[in-house]
Amino acid sequence: MKPRHALGCFLASALVVVACSGGNEAAPETTTPEATTTLVAPREEDSRLRLGVLLPSTDTLLGGPLLEAVASAVAEINVAGGVLGQPVTTVVTDEADGATAIGDLIDADVDAVIGPASSLVALGGLGEFVQAGVMTCSPTATALALDEFPDAGLFFRTIPSDSMQADVIADEAEATGRPTAAIAHVDDAYGRGFANAVDDEMATRSVEVVETVAFVTGDDDLSDEARVLAQSGAEILVVLGTGEDSALFLAALDQQGPPANIRVIVNGDIRTPDAQPLIESLTSGFRSRIVGVAPQAVPEPGAEPSPLDGAYAVNAYDCVNLVALSSVLAGSTIGLDMIGQVQQATANGSGCATFEECKTSFDDDLNFNYVGPTGILEINAEGEPVRASFVRFTYDETGRDEAQPPFRYPA
Numbered sequence: 001m002k003p004r005h006a007l008g009c010f011l012a013s014a015l016v017v018v019a020c021s022g023g024n025e026a027a028p029e030t031t032t033p034e035a036t037t038t039l040v041a042p043r044e045e046d047s048r049l050r051l052g053v054l055l056p057s058t059d060t061l062l063g064g065p066l067l068e069a070v071a072s073a074v075a076e077i078n079v080a081g082g083v084l085g086q087p088v089t090t091v092v093t094d095e096a097d098g099a100t101a102i103g104d105l106i107d108a109d110v111d112a113v114i115g116p117a118s119s120l121v122a123l124g125g126l127g128e129f130v131q132a133g134v135m136t137c138s139p140t141a142t143a144l145a146l147d148e149f150p151d152a153g154l155f156f157r158t159i160p161s162d163s164m165q166a167d168v169i170a171d172e173a174e175a176t177g178r179p180t181a182a183i184a185h186v187d188d189a190y191g192r193g194f195a196n197a198v199d200d201e202m203a204t205r206s207v208e209v210v211e212t213v214a215f216v217t218g219d220d221d222l223s224d225e226a227r228v229l230a231q232s233g234a235e236i237l238v239v240l241g242t243g244e245d246s247a248l249f250l251a252a253l254d255q256q257g258p259p260a261n262i263r264v265i266v267n268g269d270i271r272t273p274d275a276q277p278l279i280e281s282l283t284s285g286f287r288s289r290i291v292g293v294a295p296q297a298v299p300e301p302g303a304e305p306s307p308l309d310g311a312y313a314v315n316a317y318d319c320v321n322l323v324a325l326s327s328v329l330a331g332s333t334i335g336l337d338m339i340g341q342v343q344q345a346t347a348n349g350s351g352c353a354t355f356e357e358c359k360t361s362f363d364d365d366l367n368f369n370y371v372g373p374t375g376i377l378e379i380n381a382e383g384e385p386v387r388a389s390f391v392r393f394t395y396d397e398t399g400r401d402e403a404q405p406p407f408r409y410p411a
Contacts, residue, residue, distance in 0.1 A: 040152050040336065043133045049083045049324065049333045050091065052105035054115030057094040061273055062117060065310020066139060067092070070114055072308065073320035080356035083327050095121050106132045111333045112323045114316060119143030119190045130154050135335035137323055139315030144193035147384065153339050156383030158318040159295055162194045168293045168390050168409055169265055170201035173236050176263050180210050182234035184225065184249055186241035187214035194240045210234050217245045226252035235262055242269040247278035254286040268294020271393070271401055280399030287395050296389035296406045314373040321355045322346070325370055328362055345370050346379045
C-alpha cells in the first residue's frame with residue numbers, strides 16, 4: 001500500500017472558474033452517497049416543458065458561454081415548433097446561490113434542469129431535484145461520486161465521468177514507458193475520487209503508484225506537498241485539480257527542481273484563464289515535460305450546427321436538445337418518463353445534429369441518433385456517455401496551450 005499524505009485541512013472553496021469540480025456549497029467529505037434510495041414526488045403532466053437553468057450566471061468566463069448555448073438551443077427548438085406543440089420556457093438561476101437557487105427552481109415547478117456546472121454543487125443539491133421528480137443534465141460535472149449517486153435515474157450528463165478520464169490518463173502514463181508514478185490531487189470529493197480512479201487504472205497497467213498527496217484549494221504555499229511528490233522517486237507525476245490551484249501546485253513543483261527525467265500529466269481542468277499566468281511563469285524545461293488530457297470542449301471540426309463559442313458550450317447545447325428530444329419521445333414532460341428516453345435518443349437511428357433534424361425523423365416514424373456539435377454522443381441507461389472525444393495538450397515555449405487533434409475513447 002502506498003503512503004497517502006493530506007497536508008493541511010479541507011476548506012470549502014468559493015466557486016472556481018472550472019466547471020468540473022468547483023462549487024460554493026460545502027462539499028461532501030466522502031465520495032460515497034449517503035443514501036441508497038430516494039423517494040420521488042409524483043408530478044402532473046401539463047405538456048409544457050419548463051427548463052430550469054442552474055449555471056454560474058455571474059461568471060462570464062464559464063457561465064457566459066454555457067448560458068448562451070442554452071439560449072441558442074431553446075430558441076432553435078421553439079422556432080422548430082417547440083416540444084409537444086408548446087414553446088419551451090426557462091427559469092435562469094445562478095448556481096453560486098446554492099440552496100437558494102435550487103429551491104427557487106423547485107418552487108418554479110420546472111420539469112428539468114440544465115446544470116449545475118460544478119460537481120460539488122451537483123453532489124450537494126442533486127438529491128433535492130430527485131425528490132422533486134426533476135430531471136437534471138449537467139454539461140460539465142465529472143465527479144465519480146455522481147456515477148453511483150442515488151438519483152432514481154433522473155440525472156445524466158453530456159461530459160464523460162472522471163472514471164473515463166482516469167482511463168485516458170492511465171493510458172497516457174503507460175505510454176511514457178516509465179514504471180512509477182506519484183499523484184497529487186485537490187483535497188475535495190472531486191479530487192479524492194479522481195485520484196482513487198487514476199490509482200486503480202494505473203494498477204491494471206504497468207505503472208506503480210508509489211505516492212499520493214492531497215493539496216488544499218486556495219492554499220498559496222504548496223511547497224511541502226510539492227516536496228513530497230518531487231522526492232517520491234516516481235518518474236511520472238500526475239496533478240489532478242482545477243485551474244489556478246493546479247497551476248499553483250505545478251509552480252511549487254517547479255521550484256523543487258524535480259529530476260530531469262520526469263514526465264508530468266495534468267487533467268484538462270487546468271485550462272483556465274486564471275491558471276495561464278502561472279503556466280507562463282514556469283521554467284521552460286519543466287513546462288516542456290507537461291502533457292495534459294481533457295474532454296474535447298469545442299465542436300468537432302466540420303460538425304453541424306455552426307460552432308458554439310466557449311469551453312463546454314457544446315455540452316450545454318446537447319443537454320437542452322436531449323431533454324427536449326426525450327420529452328418528444330416520451331410524449332411527456334414528467335422527468336421519470338423523459339429520462340427513460342435519453343438513451344434511445346442517442347442510439348440506433350439516423351444521425352441528426354439539431355433538434356429540428358431529429359424531430360423531422362421522429363415525425364416521419366424514423367429512428368434517430370442525436371450526435372450534436374460534439375460529433376458523437378451515446379448515453380447509456382445510467383445516464384453516462386460511453387464514448388467521448390479527448391484531446392492531448394502541451395505548452396509551447398511561451399506557455400501557450402497547444403492542443404493536438406482530438407481522439408475518440410474508447411477508440
